[in-house]
Amino acid sequence: MILAKGSVLQDTELTRILGELGEDIIALRSLPPLAPHVVIDACARLLSRLDRGELDELIYRYATPQTLKALEQYRGLLRPENLEYKLTIETGGLLSAGSRPFGCAAAVPLGTLLHITAGNMDGLPAFSVVEGLLTGNINLLKLPSGDSGLSLALLKLLADEEPRLAPYFYVFSIPSSDKRSLQALADLADGIVTWGGDEAIQAMRSMAPAGCKFMEWGHRLSFAYCAGSPENQELEALAGHIIAAGGLLCSSCQVIYLDTASLDAAYAFCRRFLPILERAASIEHQTPGQAAQATLHGYEHFLELTVAESTAQVLRGRGCSVTLCPDQALELSPLHGNVLVKCLPRQELVRALFPQRGRLQTAGLLCPLEEREELSALLARAGVTRVTTAGHMSEPFLGESHDGEYPLRRYLRVVDREAVL
Amino acid sequence: MLGRQRLFWSAHPYDLEGTQEKFLQAVRENCAYHIRHCPEYRAIAGALGFTPGQLRAPEDLAKIPVLPTLFYKRHALFSMPRRRMAMYVTSSGTSGKFSQIGFDWGCIFAEIPMILRLGRHHGLISPKPAHCVILGYKPHKANKTGVTRTMYGLTWFSPPISRTYALHYVDGGYVPDLDGVARALERLSSSPFPTRIVGFPSYLWFGLQRMEELGLQASLPKGSKIMLAGGWKQHYSQQVEKPVLYRLAGKVLGIPEDQIHEFFGAVEHPIFYNACKRHHFHIPIYARIIIRDVNTLEPLPMGRIGLVNLISPLMNATPTTSVMTDDLGYLTPGEECGCGITSPYLTILGRVGLSDIQTCAAGAAQLLGKGEGF
Numbered sequence: 007m008i009l010a011k012g013s014v015l016q017d018t019e020l021t022r023i024l025g026e027l028g029e030d031i032i033a034l035r036s037l038p039p040l041a042p043h044v045v046i047d048a049c050a051r052l053l054s055r056l057d058r059g060e061l062d063e064l065i066y067r068y069a070t071p072q073t074l075k076a077l078e079q080y081r082g083l084l085r086p087e088n089l090e091y092k093l094t095i096e097t098g099g100l101l102s103a104g105s106r107p108f109g110c111a112a113a114v115p116l117g118t119l120l121h122i123t124a125g126n127m128d129g130l131p132a133f134s135v136v137e138g139l140l141t142g143n144i145n146l147l148k149l150p151s152g153d154s155g156l157s158l159a160l161l162k163l164l165a166d167e168e169p170r171l172a173p174y175f176y177v178f179s180i181p182s183s184d185k186r187s188l189q190a191l192a193d194l195a196d197g198i199v200t201w202g203g204d205e206a207i208q209a210m211r212s213m214a215p216a217g218c219k220f221m222e223w224g225h226r227l228s229f230a231y232c233a234g235s236p237e238n239q240e241l242e243a244l245a246g247h248i249i250a251a252g253g254l255l256c257s258s259c260q261v262i263y264l265d266t267a268s269l270d271a272a273y274a275f276c277r278r279f280l281p282i283l284e285r286a287a288s289i290e291h292q293t294p295g296q297a298a299q300a301t302l303h304g305y306e307h308f309l310e311l312t313v314a315e316s317t318a319q320v321l322r323g324r325g326c327s328v329t330l331c332p333d334q335a336l337e338l339s340p341l342h343g344n345v346l347v348k349c350l351p352r353q354e355l356v357r358a359l360f361p362q363r364g365r366l367q368t369a370g371l372l373c374p375l376e377e378r379e380e381l382s383a384l385l386a387r388a389g390v391t392r393v394t395t396a397g398h399m400s401e402p403f404l405g406e407s408h409d410g411e412y413p414l415r416r417y418l419r420v421v422d423r424e425a426v427l
Numbered sequence: 428m429l430g431r432q433r434l435f436w437s438a439h440p441y442d443l444e445g446t447q448e449k450f451l452q453a454v455r456e457n458c459a460y461h462i463r464h465c466p467e468y469r470a471i472a473g474a475l476g477f478t479p480g481q482l483r484a485p486e487d488l489a490k491i492p493v494l495p496t497l498f499y500k501r502h503a504l505f506s507m508p509r510r511r512m513a514m515y516v517t518s519s520g521t522s523g524k525f526s527q528i529g530f531d532w533g534c535i536f537a538e539i540p541m542i543l544r545l546g547r548h549h550g551l552i553s554p555k556p557a558h559c560v561i562l563g564y565k566p567h568k569a570n571k572t573g574v575t576r577t578m579y580g581l582t583w584f585s586p587p588i589s590r591t592y593a594l595h596y597v598d599g600g601y602v603p604d605l606d607g608v609a610r611a612l613e614r615l616s617s618s619p620f621p622t623r624i625v626g627f628p629s630y631l632w633f634g635l636q637r638m639e640e641l642g643l644q645a646s647l648p649k650g651s652k653i654m655l656a657g658g659w660k661q662h663y664s665q666q667v668e669k670p671v672l673y674r675l676a677g678k679v680l681g682i683p684e685d686q687i688h689e690f691f692g693a694v695e696h697p698i699f700y701n702a703c704k705r706h707h708f709h710i711p712i713y714a715r716i717i718i719r720d721v722n723t724l725e726p727l728p729m730g731r732i733g734l735v736n737l738i739s740p741l742m743n744a745t746p747t748t749s750v751m752t753d754d755l756g757y758l759t760p761g762e763e764c765g766c767g768i769t770s771p772y773l774t775i776l777g778r779v780g781l782s783d784i785q786t787c788a789a790g791a792a793q794l795l796g797k798g799e800g801f
Binding site: 324 | 495722751778
């Protein structure tokens, strides 16, 4: 399916659409840019329709439990006051002309953005387009393979709600193997926004023409850092996060680092943490399938360590496990409520995280209040881009950066104008 | 070392009670063989404190080291060099990764009586030649999947006159030709010989729907059969209830329900499970099944739902003695079926966890064997 200028078309129209796209873009760029309030108002109208239950049928059709949870978490971010806040924070006031010694400077849209989206969260492709629209760009969206159709349906709603937006986005379900069509889209772009793993990012990077800005939202790793002796409550919050996120998100805790060099102390921590994790698992695992998945992954991990002759110790619990590892490397956990514990004294933190510095995202910090400032600064120097409390590692925050960047700022271009004296 | 052959050449394919001793002996020999020849298996048995001598009674079978199917996808485990194997096959790798399993000659020799006895027991063997329509892959040297081998094998229960395939190998990939199959079925309905349709249930379902859409109807000759193998694979979400499928098969092809045979098996556990006339998979003497607790992996009593653990001493080339599937299921006493077979039967409830898990944690997609689609 294709969405072009507000109309849903069959894939057979792809060649025609691609043929006309260049001229359409040039015509649109010649006009004054899209004002942010048009986008913000349209989102607000859609949100109130959502609140009134008018979109229930659509949600029922596409939404998985995972999507509904995400929708609950993120819907607040689409409120007008929050979108305006995001715009202000992220563009740093560049949208209106500021005076400079030579005259003035103001940001304009980058031009045309090609969004290559990944399927890690349903509806995320539509959100990426909204970010492009807020900054006045023309958006070409390639849906991920196996997309549920939710993003196209949402963007079609947006186009119907506000016809002035319709010319500013195109949605294509081109397979990644159709290199020729992808290249045709890349050739028209001023910026390529790529979401996904290393493979997707490498593939798209090779397609970006010289002079085209390449922006990547790659996969990330996150961890918890625990100094001193945390309260049970904090550990319960961390356990809840580990089980609920299942290690699958960029912000999910993969490793719990302890600020100690003593393996005995770490073992004692594991013994203390396991029953807390088990309680969280028994609450969160509502079907035998979820518990089975967690148990299988934990058992599989135990077998992997056995054949690798590792000295790591696996503490297997009900529907979860805690593995005490002898090394310090940040790595992926066995997922689904099976977490790794490692010793990492704060003096060695920067060195241990150095190999993964470009992939770090969230650190859930558990420490005495008086040390929080110092440890947060140390984690920042090591390369993390978010420091949160234990239970909020995967919570979205209003005004937060995305992997250390402000996306809207990246989708703009600053134009300096010299004053005529 | 003949325990395996003694078990597989036994006379009664569902006499579990009468073959307990033979089964235990064959499993002891099989475990000892893998411990001697497969370093990974030896390490796992050592870590779990397992020795074959611990297998003295049927309940001891739970002590055999259990390997999850995921483990075979990550490790190519062999207990003999490739040159000594008769065959080497892979799982179909629906989710991007596949298991590699070796078949030794002794395994093939043991499979023959199993297949013949079960084939005769379930009325699959006929001397009357038949046309075969395979709703699956046409064999090709680039295709080493076990299911292709199984489907091809199933065409030999009666002398095959012709074979028509739904999936053809073209330029490095398989392309479906359902319309070609629909035309063939219509043509075959006027043949004096019966037709045997072998295939994935999902393809049968799509094919029957397509025929109904096109208004095609075939009345296949008496003695025609449908033989279903391979599960719903990537079409899991579109799985339909068995009675719905049987009704449509009767309506579109004229094949009655008692001529529809279903099979169950896995590359890691190539035991020829046949559905009885009440469509239940009873455990044959060549295997035992343990249902394990989803939280602790401890064995569960009859009737409780848990992870399905399949046990068989069939293979020497790969240590598949005890395999943990990622299916949830339960066992029912055989007498409750009423078909006459007394061994317990397995009901599969479905795959563990969400099939559409998505992830943005670095490296997790590869770990889950999903590849990195974009």
